[in-house]
Amino acid sequence: MTDRRADSGAALTDPADVRPLVLVAVGTDHHPFTRLIDWADTYAADRPEVRVLVQHGATPAPATAEGVGLIDRDRLGAAMRAAAAVVSHGGPATISEARAAGHLPIAVARDPELGEHVDDHQIRFVARLDSARMVRACSSYQQFAATVDKALAQPADFRVVEEPGEGPEAVALRAGRLIDLLIGTARADRPGPAAPPPGDPDPSAWPEVTVVVPTRDRPDLLRRTLDHIAAQDYPGTVRTLVVYDQEEPDPALERADAARPVGVLRNTGRPGLAGARNTGVLAARSDLVAFCDDDDTWLPGKLRAQVEVMRAEPGTELVCCGIRVVYGRREAERVLDRTRVEFADLLRSRLTELHPSTFLLRRAALVEGAGGVNEEIPGSYAEDYELLLRMARRAPVRNVPAAHVRVLWHARSHFGGRWQTISAALRWLLTAYPEFRLVPRGFARVAGQIAFAEAAAGRRAAALEWAVAALRAHPGEARAYLAAAVGCGLPAGAVLRALHRRGRGL
Template sequence: MTDRPAPDDRPLVLVSLGTDHHPFDRLVDWIDGYAADRPEVRCLVQHGGTRPPSVAEGVAFLDHDRLGALMAEAAAVVTHGGPATVTEARRSGHLPIAVARDPELGEHVDDHQLRFVSRLDIAGMVRSCASSQQLTATLDKALSQPADFRMDPEADSGPAAAVRYAGELIDLLCSSADTPPQRPLPEPDADVAADSWPEVTVVVPTRDRPELLRRTLRSITGQDYPGVITTLVVYDHDDPDHSLSDDSDDRPVLVLGNTMSPGLAGARNTGLLAAETDLVAFCDDDDTWLPHKLRAQVAVLRAEPETEIVCCGIRVAYNTTESPRVLDRTTVTFADLLRSRLTELHPSTFLLRRDALVHGCGMVREEIPGSYGEDYELLLRLARRAPIRNLPDPAVRVLWHSRSHFTGRWQTVSTALRWLLTEYPEFRLVPRGYARVAGQIAFAEAAAGRRGTALEWALAALRARPLEPRVPLAVAVACGLPADAVLRALHRRGKGI
């Protein structure tokens, strides 16, 4: 048994849950797990109305002076999503590590903490954590790289901050009117030795589509990529099929169950956390890769260390027709994505640096209703940090069919899109982008039979953009035209709502 260091010698992780009377046992359990695994770290939890920790130190309440003294001493500060607690941590010079209370778990009366922490995380004012694994990784980074979690307490207050924020919005509004300069892609290097290509992990979420899944796996293991490709098949709401496992040296396939929130976002995060490689790709279980896809994308990341994600074009397959969808640009910005969904940037084309998510902008957002649009929201967050790179080449075949997960789930679609507008108020600065989302909501509401709400959103879309093309479709569905008929007509041309 190793000697436990004296408490005063250990770095302090201070956790403040504020004074809210709702229990926040989830975060206490996460900190207890961290304290048990890291005895060399002192963990102190101010737990308020929540039960005290069993491994970490605990105190119910701290007066203002004692709390300030502990924050000054702490190596890292973890907070719930209360504005007062977050502000106090920032005033003490810490970049807070924030875990929002979830009303669906009985941790609060509404979702304002989820929305508040999300906005602060996007603005770089906190580091948000949505799982115990993410919290562990973030705390380890805070202790090993303390400078990344310290800040000037005056940096986000006063007139200077307001002027800076206004300037950022003006820059965004101006930049959204122009197409950014297109930086050429690096030339592929044909002389690279096979053993110098990095290993790639591919995360494939799946649910009740065994035949399509096997075809997807064949397209991944059949890549002409010189390096190792490890595929993680993550089963969501389904028993894992371990017969798919393959322990080959250069194309292993591992089978996992979703250990995060049920749904697509949780399944992707399960794979991200299980991955042990710097590069991670996504592929849905009904899509297939062309043989050259991965090699072409990795070549970009090898040549551009600053790039965090590379996408490519797609071929949309619907019934007996196929339509290429290729974005004729190599660089995509945040303003581009506000203006247009750019459906060519499909999640099955994503190749990412794992660290950009796990220790950067955050994991796939599991709180998005039904996980609808989680890929688009992730692109928005990544594009805030650095431009997205794109190969104008249809290297992924995307299958549109009646078994798609969101077929007919109009209430989920509408709720998720309204969530997106709340989380990204910047849409109000880009009328074309706001009208697009409002038109999609109008169509979803009409398809769900809520005619009045559909017409309200249709009017909102028209006010932003009088020629928004989704509005007449939504009105037609509200007047009785079957939504499925509209979608079938669009899908035959490789388009959607």
């Protein structure tokens, strides 16, 4: 890897190198964009037949791809014209330069939750450009690699004809016109309600949805969650009920907006997630109810995609979708590649992709059918999984195979380190659902989780007992071996961090 600075005068193109050039430009913002640099490095390592050149700015230089810190505008334009594909961060100027050079840019927005920017304006900006077919947006490495591959294999699909004009003034005008796409749809400090695309039916034709958001002691994360719910491109009314668990409600959050009203109330059920969710469900007056945790966020098309399933299939009672797991500076996409999930599927696997923040339910299925969220589970742990099992007993769960929810895994997660509660809840689950005994792999999975929790809590004898039970049911159950390692002194936190970095849980 060679690091060439802008004032070095070195050429960025090499006539002797006949490999196709992929140019990755992260701009000059002082926030590091390590995620995109890592993607470029991985791509370069996997495809040595492609030359990857990264303008990395304030981010440390790539290890495998070629790198240059800063590039002046003239040489950047020349490099873009010579490139087979251009990858840009979400800055208007860089995107405008790429389009002026004839490229449909592959855009990766900087994410403030990963420390890549001060706010989420790039996420909203790139989403608007992507919907207008002015960029190809990418949010995971898999999507990034597939899109770059496609740009190299089908270059005609990634070429544009931009109006002529050189110099800083022309660049500024082009960037300004791109920024104009945001006018009227969002403020700089928060996502705003997106206008429905042309041709949508009257908003009154779309059913009202009530979103239940349980919360406790996370006001900053909660406000971010509410902003993203309000930013749904769903044509109908989205009413949010914030349910405060074991603390006083904040009336300042209430909004009287006709399309996106917000109400606050106190948990009147048993303390915990289950009681808070039930409080919201009982207070709702709409036919459809959605769940969202106070530290997660919805992407704009989430509700529309799920409600379309409900409208087309009146017998469907629960619709889920895929997620993007955010852990530290890493993000991993978890999408289930099927549209139907049966009870037997959920016995075999938890299917983490079916996260509670993705749930859209028919209220009657809870209040008059399967019953509410179970408040008897110790600590409300795994109440979402138990509800999935109960709903799937009645009818198949439907799934939208696309990531529409961003799930934040972090140190302030409610169950972090509550190992005895986790163990008690999982043992309750095995008792409540004896069917697990008929599915050895599924029983082994839960028993392995119990073994790990007992080991992390320092109860070695109980951990050994459950680990042995797991291995008897399924000798390949990895959680049992991890539990043994934790029982021998390996820190449980180190195991979880390693899993979370890969978008995986226990």
